[in-house]
Amino acid sequence: MLPSPPLLLITDRSQAKGELLAVAGAALAGGVRWISVREKDLPDEEQAALAAGIRVLAAPFDALVTLHGSADLAAHAAVDGVHLPAGADAAAARARLGKAALVGQSIHSVEEATAADPAVLDYVVAGPAFETASKPGYGPALEEAGLARLVSACRVPLLALGGIDASTLPRCKAAGVAGGAVMGGVMRAADPEAEMRGLVEAWGV
Template identity: 55%
Template sequence: MNEKRLPHPPLLLVTDRRQAARPLAEVVAAALAAGCRWVSLREKDLGEAEQAALIAELRPRVEQVQGVLSLHGDPALAARCGVGVHLPATGEPRVARDILGAGQGEAPRLPVGVSVHSPAEAARLDPRLVDYAIAGPAFATASKPGYGPALGPAGVSAIVRASAVPVVAIGGVTAETIPSLLAAGAAGVAVMGGVMRANNPAAEVRRLLDAIETHRPGGERKERAVLLPSR
């Protein structure tokens, strides 16, 4: 497992504008200003043109802080927009990697991620094609009620052991649950509603990053540069 494939810090913000307490671009800008460097656009109810427009709005903000932007959904659309892609468990990583390319020379390797819910699904992932897996739900989550039984730290640990790529835990991720997920072997965590619904998304991101820095095994606590949002 190569954790260096993950952006640093290993906190993934997954968007959902329907839950957002503010306009989506404002939430993302606040998260980036607080130190988040990894965003995935998950607005599957929108058409391609609307998703592309959102990517065009968010991509300069993410790239300004040397962050990583991905799209939950169509690899072809992601490739046209120059961003990575995140696939469902039923997705086809080989097709996605062929579309996005392997990244050679000056061309960066755009990340391909896959959702997994069991060790068996994780074991099928080929690290030549896939850069990371998202495992969930780790805990009960308001963003996806009834999505499936919570894995818990033990379930996340089983997926980590089966996976040849870094595993990112999602579902019920808070500053309080992060320690147990990192102790279970998760290389990072992903959050949606906790930041989307927050009245102060920057403060929530800082709390999550502090928990990651404090409890990541073998990690060293480092001061983060916090950017002030432009007016």
């Protein structure tokens, strides 16, 4: 089950305006209830340590902390779940982490959306929803029509990623997505708390 609001903050310390834990803490104060550590260039132990620091910040908010990477690393880091790359073995990740873990995966096509198995996946992430400063030129933007096609093919909740802000998030919601995933917009924000609060308000109830 996705947290409420169904907004995922993905970390990227290379884009963060300030120290990453400070950005995460501000976003939590702004209303995010789910953060995924995506720092794949770091050694496993450093990723686990970073996740532990974010877990401490997240605890008072009952927020979830997951990790972009492998199920083994997520288990080692003692986080709430894992986000897998497209093509990874989701069934193996579920078996490794158990029923209570949050297991998600990136998808890039209607075929991958159709193949997403609700017996093993809690959600998928598709993008870029719109043009994004984080990954300029990374595939054509899906826009509302593309998101709607993926949603209609998918048996698990779908989150939109890429170009997500307070103006585009309602468009994602209108296309039928279950939530949004944001990275650079919050990481680069001068005021991450206010930026996240704006996203929460834009999503609504």
